[in-house]
Amino acid sequence: MTDVVLNININGCDIHVAQGVSVAAAIAMAGSAVTRRSVRGAARAPLCGMGVCQECRVTIDGRMHQLSCQTLCADGMRVTTGEVQP
Numbered sequence: 001m002t003d004v005v006l007n008i009n010i011n012g013c014d015i016h017v018a019q020g021v022s023v024a025a026a027i028a029m030a031g032s033a034v035t036r037r038s039v040r041g042a043a044r045a046p047l048c049g050m051g052v053c054q055e056c057r058v059t060i061d062g063r064m065h066q067l068s069c070q071t072l073c074a075d076g077m078r079v080t081t082g083e084v085q086p
Helices: 023-029
Strands: 005-010 013-018 057-060 063-067 078-080
Touching: 005 023, 013 023, 023 057, 023 078
Parallel strands: 005 078
Antiparallel strands: 005 013, 057 063, 057 078
């Protein structure tokens, strides 16, 4: 059986992940834990891993406030996190 490798872009950097990897896990594999910024600018990261805390929100393919812990990576996906300052 061949492992399927997906190409995704996180904050402008292309990375490769296996099929079935969540966006939150891909962000961590890319070397960052930051998914968003609080109202006061503090870095936030996934906490519960099941979508309840909402700390894992990112922008995926232009759609804001997507739960990265509940979203599986798709080939060509573009993710923007709070690591990038507007």
